[in-house]
Amino acid sequence: MPVEEIRAGGHFSNLRLLTTSTCRMRCGYPGEGVMWCHNEGMERNAIPEADLQRMLGIVEYFRDHHGIREVTLAGLQPRLDDGLIAFIERLRANDIKRVSLVTHGLKLIPWIPRLRDAGLSDVVLSMQGFDRHGYADIMGEDAFDNALRVIDHCRDLGLPVTVNRVLLRGYYEDIPDFLTWAVDRKLRVRLYDVLWMPGQDKHFLANHVSWQAIVHLWARMVERITVWTYGLPGRINVVFHLRGGASVETNVNAPKVQHTAPVCRSCALKDACAEGWLGCGIRITADYKITPCVLRPDLATPVVDGTGGYLRPSVLNPYLAGELHGTAGR
Template sequence: MSLQPIPLQPLHDNHGRQFSYLRLSITDVCNFRCHYCLPNGYQGDGEPQPLSLAEIDQIVQAFAATGTRKVRITGGEPVLRRDLVEILRQVKRTQGIESVALTTNGYKLLEHIDAWYEVGLDQLNVSIDSLDPRAFQAITGHDRLQQILAGIDRGLQLGLPIKVNAVLLADQPQQLSEFLHWVKRTPVTLRFIELMETGGQPDYFARHHVSGESIKQQLLQQGWQPLTRGPHAGPAQEFAHPDYQGNIGLIMPYSRHFCSSCNRLRISAAGKLHLCLFGEHGHDLRPLMRAEHQLELQQRLRELLQLKAASHDLHQGNTGAIKHFAMIGG
């Protein structure tokens, strides 16, 4: 018996949450050596070739048909895919997708941002953990801060909404003050992300973790006001101040009720659905990423969502199967 089209009903789990946001990794390769992720650089892990353009088309169509409205392209470092422009163009053209975003370390930002904008990129996220060039190079292994900041300036000239991600690190006590000075005159959203424990670096986490709650209290004391969360927004709590052109966001996975507003799912570069960043394993969907299996793929997504847990177990030190964030795009 042939499968029949299912009336559009957003993906939902057994905990009352709906999912309209897909984080799609197109490569697990990264050219940075950030201490908290790939301190020894990308080593390769025997994974198969990343999803092809045709496979990406099929999985994005399936998610769009089941209520996804926002797709974020991630890595590794997605700019290392030579067909990134074609991927962005294809995702943007998918019926039902309203917003296409990209997360990058910014290494090739200035060279490529105009091309991304021309094919319809709606939002850009850039990872910068320090505005001190020496600290930036020490963290990433690359002396590229000024070029990355120039790329951000170009994005702002084009009118792109830009978010800058900075991982909170105990050995960077000046992070808050230097970024506050920057966002006073720079209209970006700066998001501080709590360092999260991974299976590969438990000792690093113990030495460097800083609670985002202390940053939140400092912001509130300085007159920053909470902003209302958008319908397809990620997990950040965002704040605005009348004296600042930019906003501040906090992503605090160790806070209470962090998972209650979860609206995002992840597809790895190898084609596995990850129901949680810190889940035990992924569910292989790659065999279904063909046009003749499109309806079956949609049904499989709905079935797998019923397996999603109510919360991660980070508080118990359970980091799941993830060894580093480049594996499935953070």
């Protein structure tokens, strides 16, 4: 089977914007009352919605100083309003080549045509099960039919769709049917191991299952493999290209013991961390902070000060490399 290996320096082509800290879903361990959702490093429902004009300034700053050309409007759940439509239009007008929306899909369907017309490039849908029972058990709300409608409506309008799914023990038997359905729609599927969070050892150990333990469920569908290695986050992504046009993407979740970022090498959580420094790109929270690690919110730093100025490159660049933390030298 053909295997292509690609090495990349990092995730810095992507800016991940969190416009709000609110979310209706409560993705957690079924029946245990404990959420595994990391809330993107924010305190859930505790931060006001971001001012999109200020967010636009942040994007322009990173475009000019770091060559950013891709923006992900990420969750918890991005706001859906006229302001977001105008924001996407401004991003595309400001030389942002790709704008993605991460969503659980609630209330999304009537907005999809306008999002596409504004310049949205693709939709990433969080869908933690391929049957109503499993979906509701994990996500805390029965919106399974809505998720299916979102995917088909996006496809009808020409918007590519990626499905994000976290694997849990006892909730993966639907994977073969799920992938057969995904192939029919030529979807990109990301299967993630559940992320360990501090204080959740018992729940994590009881519910964790690695994609490597269930790869046999799609092995016969694979026609080729691509392995992406990202140096700075210490992250390896494996993409299984399936016959028929769909794909399954996974992470090799090795602890970041040999991480290249100095802050990770000295971190007390490094043996359990599977994300790595800026593992999902440069994440900007709704209160205008860079949050490089969801396990260590104490390492977040404001990117905008009270006067509207930005973190100086002499401080920002070492910070992004994991060499300098906090706002010293602003």
